[in-house]
Amino acid sequence: MQDSYRELFxxxxxxxxxxxxxxxxxxxxxxxDKNSINEIFRCVHTLKGMSATMGFDKLSHLxxxxxxxxxxxxxxxxxxxxxxxxxxxxxxxxxxxxxEEIKANKESVIDIEPVIKDIKRFLSAAPEEEVPAQPQxxxxxxTAPSLTDEEMRRINxxxxxxxxxxxxxxxxxxxxxxxxxxxFLIITSLNRMGEVVVSHPDVAALKEGSFDLDFDLVLxxxxxxxxxxxxxxxxxxxxxxxxxxxxxxxxAGSGAPQVPGQAGxxxxxAVASPAYIKKIQNMRIPVExxxxxxxxxxxxxxxxxxxxxxVQSYKIESLEEVGFGLDRLISALQDEVMQTRLLPVAYVxxxxxxxxxxxxxxxxxxxxxxISGGDIELDRIVLDEISDPLLHLVRNAVDHGIExxxxxxxxKKPPKGKLFINVSRQKGxxxxxxxxxxxxxxVDAVKRVALERGIISEADAAAIDEKKILDLITMPGFSTAxxxxxxxxxxxxxxxxxxxxxxxxxxxxxxxxxxxxSKFILTLPLTLAIIKAMLVSVKHEIYAIPLVNxxxxxxxxxxxxxxxxSFEVVxxxxxxxxxxxxxxELAIASRPGDKEESRDRISxxxxxxxxxxxxxxxxxVLGEQDIAVKPLGSLIKRTKGIAGATILGDxxxxxxxxxxxxx
Numbered sequence: 001m002q003d004s005y006r007e008l009f010x011x012x013x014x015x016x017x018x019x020x021x022x023x024x025x026x027x028x029x030x031x032x033d034k035n036s037i038n039e040i041f042r043c044v045h046t047l048k049g050m051s052a053t054m055g056f057d058k059l060s061h062l063x064x065x066x067x068x069x070x071x072x073x074x075x076x077x078x079x080x081x082x083x084x085x086x087x088x089x090x091x092x093x094x095x096x097x098x099x100e101e102i103k104a105n106k107e108s109v110i111d112i113e114p115v116i117k118d119i120k121r122f123l124s125a126a127p128e129e130e131v132p133a134q135p136q137x138x139x140x141x142x143t144a145p146s147l148t149d150e151e152m153r154r155i156n157x158x159x160x161x162x163x164x165x166x167x168x169x170x171x172x173x174x175x176x177x178x179x180x181x182x183x184f185l186i187i188t189s190l191n192r193m194g195e196v197v198v199s200h201p202d203v204a205a206l207k208e209g210s211f212d213l214d215f216d217l218v219l220x221x222x223x224x225x226x227x228x229x230x231x232x233x234x235x236x237x238x239x240x241x242x243x244x245x246x247x248x249x250x251x252a253g254s255g256a257p258q259v260p261g262q263a264g265x266x267x268x269x270a271v272a273s274p275a276y277i278k279k280i281q282n283m284r285i286p287v288e289x290x291x292x293x294x295x296x297x298x299x300x301x302x303x304x305x306x307x308x309x310x311v312q313s314y315k316i317e318s319l320e321e322v323g324f325g326l327d328r329l330i331s332a333l334q335d336e337v338m339q340t341r342l343l344p345v346a347y348v349x350x351x352x353x354x355x356x357x358x359x360x361x362x363x364x365x366x367x368x369x370x371i372s373g374g375d376i377e378l379d380r381i382v383l384d385e386i387s388d389p390l391l392h393l394v395r396n397a398v399d400h401g402i403e404x405x406x407x408x409x410x411x412k413k414p415p416k417g418k419l420f421i422n423v424s425r426q427k428g429x430x431x432x433x434x435x436x437x438x439x440x441x442x443v444d445a446v447k448r449v450a451l452e453r454g455i456i457s458e459a460d461a462a463a464i465d466e467k468k469i470l471d472l473i474t475m476p477g478f479s480t481a482x483x484x485x486x487x488x489x490x491x492x493x494x495x496x497x498x499x500x501x502x503x504x505x506x507x508x509x510x511x512x513x514x515x516x517x518s519k520f521i522l523t524l525p526l527t528l529a530i531i532k533a534m535l536v537s538v539k540h541e542i543y544a545i546p547l548v549n550x551x552x553x554x555x556x557x558x559x560x561x562x563x564x565x566s567f568e569v570v571x572x573x574x575x576x577x578x579x580x581x582x583x584x585e586l587a588i589a590s591r592p593g594d595k596e597e598s599r600d601r602i603s604x605x606x607x608x609x610x611x612x613x614x615x616x617x618x619x620x621v622l623g624e625q626d627i628a629v630k631p632l633g634s635l636i637k638r639t640k641g642i643a644g645a646t647i648l649g650d651x652x653x654x655x656x657x658x659x660x661x662x663x
Contacts, residue, residue: 572606
């Protein structure tokens with residue numbers, strides 16, 4: 001089971017339990033409050049469904065029994081009484097304990113049958129009959145014992161070594177065959193979790209069996225009350241075990257101390273919080289607040305870079321120490337903030353089986369969808385933006401790609417078409433593949449439509465390659481569909497995919513084979529916020545290259561550069577790497593005062609994408625730096641080789657290179 005779903009389940013379930021408890025309190029005050037009964041029923045019903053989906057059978061079973069009782073109450077077939085509220089509270093307490101087991105990743109050992117039996121007693125009783133509430137573990141029916149001054153002094157000594165002191169009141173079952181052996185086993189179990197300080201009756205009497213079915217033990221332990229209660233509930237031959245906190249040392253002259261539950265007792269120790277007081281494990285934060293924090297983090301990163309530049313220029317040792325410490329802390333904070341924005345791709349992909357089913361039924365097709373890699377995490381903004389492109393690709397695959405069953409059978413294919421979405425991580429980038437085993441893209445049909453519309457000439461059509469085909473089918477308004485439907489035919493779809501992915505700093509590639517299928521490959525950055533980059537200078541300009549694309553930086557001898565089929569290449573460790581001179585590629589003209597490159601040596605930044613490598617010739621490698629990515633304006637965002645911009649520590653703007661489009 002994926003941890004992300006488990007955490008979401010626990011977070012939402014906790015809210016439902018709190019809501020149920022609050023409504024039960026209202027019902028106890030006003031039994032005719034129909035809104036509260038309906039709200040409790042809704043929450044319990046939701047909990048039942050969620051638990052069954054996640055595979056937590058005990059939770060689902062208990063919630064189902066509670067739901068049956070609530071259904072009787074809300075339909076007024078039974079009256080709401082104090083005893084009914086009590087048994088529902090017992091159910092809520094047990095649900096809480098089951099959730100604690102799940103939270104701790106423990107195998108469930110809690111017995112839910114006693115509470116289920118109580119609920120069934122209410123359901124089987126005559127409607128007008130009020131069933132008295134039965135004693136349950138954690139709800140004592142006998143008075144807790146008083147402790148003497150000597151016992152209290154001893155207890156207070158143990159408080160110095162242990163966080164909590166509890167009185168454990170035990171009642172054995174009536175038919176317990178060897179009660180002295182059972183008492184010894186209970187003491188042994190308690191000693192594994194702490195130290196038994198006091199026994200009523202004393203240990204000797206327990207060993208001899210000189211007691212009825214009840215006895216009390218005082219335990220000093222570092223365990224919390226709820227954990228202790230859960231462990232003890234697993235013991236056999238025990239009718240009831242109650243765990244209650246012992247008060248702190250009393251004031252002088254107050255007489256013998258008492259435990260909670262007795263009149264005139266002092267306030268209970270704050271160390272042992274009741275089980276229903278929970279530490280906050282999850283919080284819901286508005287997305288807008290996270291975006292503001294991320295923007296501030298970007299500004300902080302820029303300010304940090306500027307500060308470090310100033311620190312290094314002044315060469316003050318104590319200031320350098322503070323500056324580098326600040327650099328480390330801000331980087332750690334940046335990583336944590338980034339984690340808060342990451343979500344599994346499954347948040348988008350989980351809706352696609354329904355999309356495929358609906359579109360396939362409209363087209364009278366049979367399509368099977370498989371999804372892999374849904375647990376890979378992406379920046380929330382990237383995830384939001386790719387939902388529409390993915391939807392277009394999936395709908396196009398079902399509509400254009402996969403044939404109808406009878407057509408597939410004639411082509412000697414299985415009648416059921418296959419559609420897949422594979423998500424993978426590749427060196428700081430996400431690769432999403434959307435493919436099918438359909439008829440593929442008809443290149444001749446694409447050329448014919450392009451010729452009819454005057455998009456390409458006859459000469460272009462003869463020499464067009466697969467990459468150019470992609471450029472054609474992603475043009476706005478381009479469509480090969482014969483008829484217009486609510487799914488396709490209007491030329492809207494692939495152009496949206498390409499423009500959106502390029503806006504995010506990614507790229508779209510595709511592969512197709514006639515009668516075998518098509519595959520669209522989306523390559524995306526993990527985040528759009530802050531990345532690590534290598535700063536390089538090209539003549540008088542400074543550029544940033546994402547560090548995830550860089551394999552190494554080297555200097556090569558100019559004599560090692562060879563020309564192969566009009567391309568400059570260099571051999572690095574038996575690998576032939578093509579070279580791109582960035583000053584020529586980006587049309588950067590020389591200016592007076594530009595730093596001249598060495599005539600004998602070239603600085604080379606070797607980047608890689610997939611299984612290919614590319615060498616970028618630069619004037620100088622300046623070093624690594626965290627940069628805050630800023631989007632480009634609409635006029636220049638489609639410029640080849642440029643993915644975005646950043647602000648440097650001195651306030652200057654540096655462009656971020658898009659290596660994928662330079663290759």
